[in-house]
Amino acid sequence: MKRIALALATTTLLGGPALGQRTAPAPVKVDPAVGKLRDKALDDHIAYDIVEGLTTEIGPRPEGSDPQARARAWGVARLKALGFRNVRVETYTLPVWERGVELAEVVSPFPQKLRLAALGNAGATPPAGLTAPVVFFETFNDLLNAAPGSLAGKIAFVSNSMQPTQDGSSYGSQGIARFAGPNVAATKGAAAIVIRSIGTDHGRGPHTGSTNFAPGVTPIPAAALSVADAENLERMVKRGKPVTLHLTLTPRQIGTRESGNVIAEVPGTDPNAGIVLIGGHLDSWDLGTGAIDDASGIGITTAAAKYLMEAGRHRRTIRVVWFGDEEMGGIGGAAYARAHANERHATAGESDFGADRVWRFETNLPDSARAVADRLAVALAPLGIVRGTGVGGDGTDVGPVLRTGVAAIDLNQDGTRYFDYHHTPEDTLALIDPVQLRQNVAAWTAMLAVVADAPEEIGPVTPKG
Template sequence: MKKLLLTLAITSLSFINQVSAQEFSEQQIKQTAEIRNNALNSSLAYDILTSLTTEIGPRLPGSENDPLAVKWAQDKFNELGFDKVWLEPATFPAWRRYSESGMILAPSKQPLHLTALGGSISTPKQGISADIIYFETLDELIASPKNSAEGKIVFINYKMNRHIDGNGYGPAVKARSTGAVEAAKKGALAFMMRSVSTAHHRFAHTGGSHYQDGIKKIPTVAIANPDADQISRLVSLKKPVKVNINVQAENLGEGKTFNVIGQFNGTQNPDQYVLIGGHLDSWDLGTGALDDGAGVALTMAAAKYIADVKRPKRSIRVVLFAAEELGLWGAKAYAKKHKNDKHNIVAAAESDFGAGFIYGFQSSVDAKSLPVVRAIAKQLSPLNIKHIRANKSSNGPDLIPLRKLGGLAGFSLHTDGNDYFDYHHTADDTLDKVDPVKLQQNSAAYAVFAFMAADAKTTIKGK
């Protein structure tokens, strides 16, 4: 029996190698190896990231740095020698943070480290002072009696779990998205939540929040996790806990910005392209090094590594999406503009999960494309990247609008996110949190994937 299984395994491996040989010549495999090795020995991705975070810094859509970032990206694409560089417009709801502060007033005065959530309205100039009403989860708030929070500040203390794939983010972010709406329904004066974060440091994590037509708008903030723990302990003493939160912010109406796009043209089918990229904008607290300067830098560099060795049959397009943090506005604009030629995207992957080592490679393609996927996975294995064979990858947030159109050949290069949410959306998202060696591995992986997808004999297709 063991001998039979061994024979079957050898036969299967031989078949896979034969299929790979049909897709890629020996010369193409050598070129792939050269691209991979060049990326592993280059500082280009880190140099690009250093330039973005140093020369531009935070890039909140609608801020003064937003057009500077657009100009920086155009210039960087041209400097790297991309064949085509262009802008595509996007609109978004502009919002500006001016100041924020917090204080525990009772049972004793203690500073409260908080930040306004994106889109929050302002408090009165003196802030809002009120007792809190404590909930562990958003569902608990929703299930509470009508007017249960009348005249109070709702506080949700949901703790996010830590995991390599960041699977705790979805459950935790629900409160950030709709907490202010649900709190207002119960009569609350304001909404306050534990940061969507795995960190122990005393930084509050911002992020997008939403209001609902017909529901009163109330200020909405997140507090640092140690402060959330402190309030939890105070609540356990069975005494009223009173806080003051002060947020000064402004909604500025419709803003205008741009997706910035660079492309190396293919030699045989230039209209077809592999799409890689990240989002150019960031929150205003840090310099957006992990979210998503790393994705911007490593995909720009990956395309350059490819072009320096060989121009593939199909084009390599790097899209730096606009206004992702405020609701995927650049991604929506891109999908709308390209809905009639979406069939030209032969493969797509976005880097928007920091710059930890990539550990897994996963596809979402039709069955006829799987031999190409396996061939790519084989060339990613020297980077310690495993092939995740479940053919249903998620592809990155800015690809969601394209995915909704149907037929997208999407790929995920899974990044180790164990510590990503320690820094996510905070003042601590800065260049020093990026390991240059890990960034090199990321860029090498994207370069191998993009080159092989663009140069394969078979045109990859989505499901």
């Protein structure tokens, strides 16, 4: 918004045209083949088939699990059947955390069970659980302000609530209670922490997700209450009587396991033009079947690459990666970046924000490739996609590649309802709207058609801050 305000102020000071009288931009020429390919992709069924297949034939695909290994084999077979080249699994190892028993019960003053889910990397209670008084924090900042040692022997309860946003920005500001809350509570002596789920619904499905403890801090039991249960516990607390919880959480670190990224390519004609890297992630949380997080991202990017393959020769190689492990800190993306540090990438982008429509695109293309972004704007506009005013470069899986100076092209999905379901048992095929899914495929197809054949050199760029 700062950029817009500045532009308007400058215009007014110089006596230039007001917003309604802006001069027309220079015309942009886009190869008509791009629009044809884009519109053909609106009839896509490949993306839906992949989401349907992964959720039905595999189901939940937690990091380092057997189902995830089956999913890699499933992916290799599917990608080969679709005609991709150089299909393979690139393996790596990772530490694996596994969910155990999870039970919570208000002991007093209003005995009843609460629904919750442990956070990834959380510590465990004794097998029989622990009973402790609750200390209530309305916001994460309140927890930060708690005196050192003040939580000794107590269960911290942070109930900060999250609002839906189209761009998902509330995940950063509200998600901090999950990302950092357990570590903060541990350093202040808490026996355990429960947070209100980082979610925008009011239902009973808890939102899990990973958390992290600083080196030297012993992980404490940490879990997210469903939003409905957090609201209930908050009402109990606000009645003014001391509230005691009994909590049983028995997750554990089970050691190192092998995992891997599934990779497929559509070769281009110019090996020196840089790779166009796209993809989503194959792992999912264990509670749902990982439809919108992130079978859809895999389906969308794979389908788009397939349409480029069918269209015939193009300049740049398109590489589709089904990143193996995203949820616990982006281990798959980091492994990919290490393995491919010596290759030239032209652009990178991932689809990992559900399956609702793309509403905006943002890039950090250098001025020398500004014409590429202009053509993207024209090619994407018929899908109802606007050109953002910010700088692209988000994504956990492509992040490590982007940070080496590769240009980012972000196709931003509408996140308004994403956090109603994110990391909950509700993440199933039922959430997929086939019409919006196809719009995604068309957007990625148009992007690939523009970028893979762009005659301009792309990059290196300055990575987003």
